[in-house]
Amino acid sequence: MLLAGIALVIYTLAAAIRAFVMPRNESVLLSNLVFRGIRFVFHLVAATGRTYARRDWVLALYAPVALVALPVAWLALIALGYMGMYWAVGEGSWAFCYKLSSNSLLTLGSMEANSLVGAFLSYSEATWGLLLMTLLISYLPTIYQAFSRRELIVAQLELRAGAPSSATNLIVWLNRGGTLLNDDTQWRIWEEWFVQIDETHTSLPVLSFFRSPQPGRSWIAAAGILLDAAALIISAVDQPRSNQIELSFKAGCLAVNRVYRFFEERAHSKPSELLEPTNSLEEPSRQEFFNAYKCLQEHNVKLNPDREVAWRRYHALRGRYNEAVTFLAKIVTAPEVKTV
Known part of the structure; x- marks a missing residue:
């Protein structure tokens, strides 16, 4: 004994x-x-x-x-x-x-x-x-500081991507001056945010379940919008753009996939069944992509003239993070957000 x-x-x-x-x-x-x-x-x-x-x-x-x-x-x-x-x-x-x-x-x-x-x-x-x-007691301030830094970016994204937020609205805002070359600083901030998510949400996994102060917000929904916006720009937009977009996209894919693998493979967590089966964080359809394509055209964003080629590139890019974002959205019961 x-x-x-x-x-x-x-x-x-x-x-x-x-x-x-x-x-x-x-x-x-x-x-x-x-x-x-x-x-x-x-x-x-x-x-x-x-x-x-x-x-x-x-x-x-x-x-x-x-x-x-x-x-x-x-x-x-x-x-x-x-x-x-x-x-x-x-x-x-x-x-x-x-x-x-x-x-x-x-x-x-x-x-x-x-x-x-x-x-x-x-x-x-x-x-x-x-x-x-x-x-x-000593680690509570650390947890809440990480939470505050995360939610600051989530709240700022809502101002830029509209309410309800979407990747299409975010691209329109980024292109407000008729160019995507002036957003290096913004994409660099989002890259740093993804790196912080990677570090804090695997070393302190309970952070993933701390919900945003506003019911309509969610850190994983924000991550999905940023990744979708980057994927749309890389695949469909045919005009000069910031080189920082690719770095932010890579950082985001690494972050969400590492958090996903932590919960799915190491913590053996199961996704929640509380979300509606038609939640729009799931893979968007071809028609939804074409609707986003048309919306961007109407806002004078220069696009790849071949929609099918753009769709295939977007679909391939989204395959790098879609499974992770969908799993995490279900496990934290994120609100329904229009991604594209």
């Missing part, structure tokens, strides 16, 4: 360090189990909502609740492990060991161990309890 208790404590501490301290995209089983269990409950409740706004309101609580529940799970396992160690060193009955473990973990100071070994265990348990709580 002593070895089992030590093993459980070490496993829990290692899980906490891998989840918040190690700067790598680690998939931690304990964290995954906590998040999946809470997500299952929230999805059951959200499924009763008749409107997207109601489901969005319910799911907005998921990430904060899961984040708070994670240290509770850590503390519970630490208490369980130390309870076994107290019993193994002869501190008394299971009931007394449970009370002593809980008292030591929460540093209440109302109970004392009966032996020197028990006292050592009690002090060490109090240390780990304080350390775990300090770990979470």
Whole structure:
């Protein structure tokens, strides 16, 4: 029992360090189990909502609740492990060991161990309890700073791509001066945003589930619009353009695919069934592409005269990120957004 208790404590501490301290995209089983269990409950409740706004309101609580529940799970396992160690060193009955473990973990100071070994265990348990709580508290500002930086770009994109936002509207805005050569700075900002998404949403995966302050916004919908806009420009627009567009497109494809592979392959997450089956984040049809093509023509954007060639190029480019964007949109239950 002593070895089992030590093993459980070490496993829990290692899980906490891998989840918040190690700067790598680690998939931690304990964290995954906590998040999946809470997500299952929230999805059951959200499924009763008749409107997207109601489901969005319910799911907005998921990430904060899961984040708070994670240290509770850590503390519970630490208490369980130390309870076994107290019993193994002869501190008394299971009931007394449970009370002593809980008292030591929460540093209440109302109970004392009966032996020197028990006292050592009690002090060490109090240390780990304080350390775990300090770990979470110290990382909350980091999480919310990353969230704020992400949402700043999402809000700015809505100003440029209209409401409802679309890649077509974004291209029209970018071409407002009759050229696409003046947008290096803007595309560079979006490239940096994609790089930040790549780093933060794999090292701190709970960030993916923090929903935008406005129900109609979503980070993955914004990523889809930016990638669609870049794909449309590269495939269909026949005029000089910023070289930064290709870099931003590559950065976006890498970011969404790495986040997708983390959830699909390493965290083994399943997409939500709360989205409508006709959600427009799915692959657009040929006719939808042609409608976007016509809209761009009406706004004096010079296009490739062969629509079929443009469609095939666009379809090939979208294949680099479509699966990832669709999966992530379902897993975070993103709002319906017109991509093209």
